[in-house]
Amino acid sequence: MAKSTGTQLAAVARTEFGKGAARRIRRAHQIPAVVYGHGQDPLHVTLPGHETMLLVKNPNALVDLQLDGGGTQLAVVKAVQVDPVRREIEHVDLVVVRKGERIEVQVPVRTIGEAAPQTVVSVEAGTLAVTAEATHLPEVIEVDVEGLEAGTLLTAGQLSLPSGVQLAGDPEAGVVNISAAPTAEDLDAELAEAEAEAGIEKDAPEAEASEESSKE
The missing domain is CATH 2.170.120.20 (Ribosomal protein L25, C-terminal domain)
Structure with missing residues (x-):
């Protein structure tokens, strides 16, 4: 399945940078992002949090950025940074593309x-x-x-x-x-090999244990 039109997102230019600024942006339910490519200077923007989270669920998502200074810019999601603990999106990289471009x-x-x-x-x-x-x-x-x-x-x-x-x-x-598909015998053999490598010794079956006791 292919996408022919991009999801529209409002992109507001940002002038504050650093961890403190990024935290403030996320507290406002927005996401820091950068747009680059085609030789243009990187454009640092903020994107709406909920809409962006829905967008990046699809790999290589196409987005139609509605720039606050007027105009639009087509871009493709290139990378998404996610906090490993909170699972929140921290930053998004977008690459500028043009219609007809491969x-x-x-x-x-x-x-x-x-x-x-x-x-x-x-x-x-x-x-x-x-x-x-x-x-x-x-x-x-x-x-x-x-x-x-x-x-x-x-x-x-x-x-x-x-x-x-x-x-x-x-x-x-x-x-x-x-x-x-592995057979039951294959699985038993793999388990035995793993236990042997780990130094695990199994107790002797009850019948064998009884026989050893009678010999003594």
Whole structure:
């Protein structure tokens, strides 16, 4: 699925910088951001908090900035800094784009369908590097694994990409791997190996313990 129009956000120029200023901005339910690219000087702005949080849930979100000095600016969300404890957005980086311009982005990979029974589907690459028009960036690359057997490895070059989207990375890179599901014996063997490496000794079964006692 691609986006053709950007979400409108009011962008107010900011002149205060530093941690104290950033805290004041966030207390006012706004988010500090910087807009750069195409050779222009970085533009430091504040964005509305709630609308921005909704926007950045979509990777490579396209935004139509409504500048307080008049005019608009198309940009793509490039990076989002999130507080690791409070999980609040601390800062957003946006890159200037133009209609018709092709840009390279990393797009999340998602599998659809069900592989063959007794198999495990592993996504080897969580994102895929592609190029597309800035106003038609895919939100996700879907990989159909329906009925695929164990031993199948899908490479980047084998994937079906949305119209207008081209692969930018290595076509031979593995993206999705289908392997045989482990048996109960495999799991027991892995557990025993892990316990041995950790120096864990299991108690002897009751039957063996009784036999050893009678010998004594």
